[in-house]
Amino acid sequence: MRADLYLFEKGFAASRQKAKTLIEQGIVYADSRLITKPSCNLENETIEIRGEVIPYVSRGGLKLKGAIDGFSIRVNGFVCVDVGASTGGFTDCLLQHGAKKVYAVDCGRKQLDKSLIADKRVISIEGFNARELSPEVIPEKADICVTDVSFISQTLIHSAITRVLKDGALFVTLIKPQFEAGRQNIGKNGIVKSEKARRDSVKRVIDSCVAHGFELKGIIESPIKGGDGNTEFIGYFKYKPNMTEE
DSSP states (O other), X not given: OBHHHHHHHTTSSSSHHHHHHHHHHTOEEETTEEOOOTTOBOSSOOEEEOSOOOSSSSTHHHHHXXXXXXXXXXXXXXXXXXXXXXXXHHHHHHHHTTOSEEEXXXXXXXXXXXXXXXXXXXEEEOSOOGGGOOTTTSOSOEEEXXXXXXXXXXXXXXXXXXXXXXXXXXEEEEEOGGGTSOGGGBOTTSOBOOHHHHHHHHHHHHHHHHHTTEEEEEEEEOSSOOTTSOOOEEEEEEEOTTOOOO
């Protein structure tokens, strides 16, 4: 039986996705042997969890938690939009910090953790291109938008995001240089080749945000690396649509 399914059926995780997250953390042992892949075959082994369990449905929640703590962001009672929700790490983090409602948007389907699908505070918008965001899709203006998008430059969705935000709304975005730097700056292992390429990628995202009415409040390095080992960053902005350059 696959290790992720084995952990789920034995009660070590509330879902297969959470079991996968535990394995990816490197804290699951079967008969004292470290399990490194969710696809590892297990039969009747004794399972041990050695280490602190991530309190979110995916490790992505730790990245947003780093921003919430680092920038002292309060989301209690907020209407939120999570673009690139995937399994729901950011959504879960928002809810655990008191969010009133989260619109979880993703171009994929059937990725959101079942525990979040069952949560009445979550509105799942699957199979949707974030470039098409509009008040028709999200009928109430959001207090905050968080993003974690892959395989495209996030600059392509900044304009659409502004359509669903209140004036003064917060914008917290995970900046992934590996999807901003261009193929020429990515090594064979998928890692951004140089510090300059990373800096240029971050600047490109900041410049796009500012051009769309977002005021930069701060940038920090993500507390954990991306799944591929890349260093990522978190940008914190405030939406000021009437902001003009001096």
